[in-house]
């Protein structure tokens with residue numbers, strides 16, 4: 022039975038289309054936590070941390086890695102590419118005892134990426150614009166119950182045989198797509214290397230998280246991607262293949278909803294999206310270009326230019342409700358510095374009617390904007406009272422529109438340029 026004194030975990034979740042700045046906030050909060058746990062996605066994520074002038078791009082390793090006292094957990098809800106995980110770990114020292122991978126996480130192997138890329142090519146102008154990392158095919162194998170789990174890496178000979186059997190069944194599909202499958206000798210060599218390098222970290226992480234909570238440790242749950250990319254609640258089919266919303270933390274780590282305390286939603290002070298799919302408040306003019314250049318809006322994982330536009334208060338209200346957000350961290354306020362006027366999407370127009378909720382599809386939806394006066398400089402501010410009056414007004418208005426407190430404001434990529442409101 023769950024201990025009634027069990028501590029509650031805090032959860033970080035993206036509220037838009039990803040890249041909101043989750044990495045910076047997880048790193049900021051991770052300075053005081055004992056455990057940081059990733060619960061969804063794979064190396065499609067790119068979480069950037071900037072500290073003491075040094076920049077780290079994390080894809081699979083949880084963002085607590087820069088706190089020498091934090092234990093980092095890759096939960097069962099993640100799809101793990103051993104090759105990419107090993108490469109990412111190489112940039113950090115003294116990781117023994119600080120990184121663990123769930124034995125129930127599913128393996129993402131190179132053939133998943135090849136299938137992802139082949140499918141995207143076949144879709145032509147209907148392509149999703151995936152990261153090409155193999156996320157959809159790896160989750161697809163999991164859901165159709167033909168996937169392989171991290172725990173199987175501990176017996177590379179048996180796993181090789183099982184994957185060869187899988188190829189025997191699916192090879193006609195691989196062949197039709199022009200995707201080459203490895204031979205058993207090369208596959209075995211790779212799997213042996215993965216076992217040597219990762220075997221030490223593979224364990225039952227659910228038990229570890231339960232134990233941490235029972236012992237009143239501070240646990241932070243790190244979401245990946247964003248609410249509007251969620252497989253159920255996002256702009257399907259232009260979404261990723263996992264449950265990105267806060268509910269995903271329960272199944273993606275093996276914890277109950279009762280153990281989740283504060284939900285911190287991360288949102289940019291404007292909006293971006295990478296890949297295809299509807300984006301009602303996208304600005305294709307000079308303001309969108311200004312946001313892209315000033316905000317360095319180029320993908321951390323793929324380098325693709327991000328589509329840019331205005332804060333969408335309708336989608337935000339939806340995301341606050343879906344995730345049970347108690348506190349919003351508003352990121353990249355400084356990127357709006359220098360604009361004369363700032364727009365916020367406050368309603369959608371659809372078939373000549375205005376609505377204030379997210380409909381079945383955002384295709385063809387037009388934004389209804391409210392305009393705000395711009396300001397000269399918020400960059401580097403560390404106190405709310407030091408922000409220009411117009412920036413303060415902007416934040417207070419957004420707070421009313423979204424239905425959650427904006428308790429954290431970020432004014433530069435640096436860990437310390439962060440305002441915490443009472």
Ligand code: GDP
Pocket residue numbers: 035039040041042043044045066067068069070071316317321352353354355356431432433434435
């Ligand atoms: P994540 O995927 O949500 O972790 O976000 P990304 O790391 O993909 O993208 C966010 C980008 O914005 C990174 O390059 C961060 O260094 C940067 N960033 C985060 N907070 C701020 C901020 O307040 N101001 C500015 N100018 N950049 C920021």
Ligand code: IMO
Pocket residue numbers: 035038039040041065066067068149150151152153154155156157244245246247250259260261262295296297
């Ligand atoms: P973080 O964690 C932004 C997008 C891709 C594509 C769609 C499907 O850094 O916020 P996939 O490769 O997952 O099948 O691609 O999802 N996407 C992201 N966009 N940030 C991310 O992660 C993303 N992860 C996936 O661009 O549109």
Ligand code: MG
Pocket residue numbers: 039040041066067068069321
């Ligand atoms: Mg990112």
